[in-house]
Amino acid sequence: MSDERLDPELPRAVALAWGVAAHPQRGPKRELSIERIVEAAVAIADAEGLGAVSMSRVAASLGFTTMSLYRYVTSKDDLILLMQEGAITPPVPDEAAPRSWREGVTAWVLALRAAYREHPWLVDIPISGAPITPNSLLLVDWFLREVRELPLSDGEKMSTLLLLTSYARATSAQERDLRVAAAAAADPGDVTGESAFAALVELVTPERFPDLSPLLAAGAYVAEPGTHPGETDDDFSFGLLRILDGIEHHVERVAAGARPEASAPAPPSPVIALPRDPKVREAAKARREAEKALREAQKREREAIKHALERERAAREKGARG
Template sequence: MTTEYSGTGDPRRSLELLWGAQERRPRRGPRPRLTVEGIAAAAIRLADAEGLEALSMRRIADELGVSTMAIYTYVPGKAELIDVMLDRVHGELTPPDGVPGGWRARLEHVARERWALYHRHPWMLQVSTGRPPLGPNLLDAYEAELRAVDGLGLSDVEMDSVISLVTGFAQSAARTSVEVAQAERRTGMTDEQWWQATAPVLQKHADFRRYPLADRVGTSAAREYGGAVGPEHAFEFGLRRVLDGVEVLIRSRVGGG
């Protein structure tokens, strides 16, 4: 699977694209046929359908019915385009403001929004974002997520850490879920079918007297999940435990501990 890295293009050009500086500049002549937004939308559709490995300026140009050089007139390269794509899909996130139930319900909303976003756009999981694209949609999302834990007695660093913990958990859980779905599509075999084919052979060759706990627990889990892993169960279970941990932190601050 292809791995890309955000923030690896020209920082100035990326920021200009993210904030629409290029399209605000005065132009002479007829109205341009293409826009950065249109190019990014086409790239997102292509990546949604085929993954980042299919993404190229030529493919995008074909989708839009223009020459490859026409794309480069608006976007200098794939690295800058990926920054724009990431920012634009972050605009799909619904802010947690107004979610009833206090901070815990708001953070749960944040996690579920992220989980759903990664499933709509699985290619996001192929992009390492150690250098995040600092565009308007990503910053809007970060600002809204921070409001979910504002005024709870946490320090600024703790607020950032809580949001990173929740969104990072959602990303990790979604990765497993997406990979399970992709494995099913590529093999034509469901996880349950794979397990039914694997279990008898494993029982024949492995001496499970050496692994009494693995045998007991693994069998119970496989029966529950219908396969080796249960992505939805892992997300629900893990989210509750993450929020439990955040609650301990908040109570320690409120109680002065």
């Protein structure tokens, strides 16, 4: 009986990603490998986009025939799945590092967005089902670690992951598309809206557009002069903070409903002036202080996210200059 490992009940590309697929019995004279093929395909996609990737193009870049590749990767779809797996390598932080769930989830979203920025073609890969490859599941595991202590059901945690993944993907696709459009345009103002600003001010009248007209006249509808699409993270940061606020609000509602006192009946006697009770006043004071502390913490979080995004942008600009 042959001792060659057989593929488990997984698609060929998924088994390759897990390292449990049988290797080809015969290969080209000069050794090829899945790793070399995927690296070459990723390099082509990074330079020219996903549409430039083909089995023949990858084979030529490695100096092999197309048939040589098929001994390792059976189809272009399998190759793209392996490219996606290779392009997303989650920088999972040390679990011992103390941080709030909002800080942890923010780091997770920024890591996902960084991968989309490094490999913009990732957003062009259609979503075909639940992630089942190692790196994609590491991302899921990392996220679940960050929300481990939240009083949410398993389904709610996965829905939260889907919401944030969709946000990171959509904003990254928009940023990429605007950058491509700006690079192709003869005048960047055609993309930002600057070129049409003067005409729009005349056409967008208060009678027809009562709410848009004053905003346009104030210059808030178009990008600031000299600003290129995708250069500012203000919109992304604002959206992410609002999503986190919504999740936090839901978490607080769930936590309140889970506490025994939340379902307890109201005090039966209206005669007792509870607001004058020292313990009630003390509890109300503590609540106000906690709310104030929460607002201050949220402000610090917004500033931290803003600074993190600025550092990320500065690093990209430094890398581009280097």
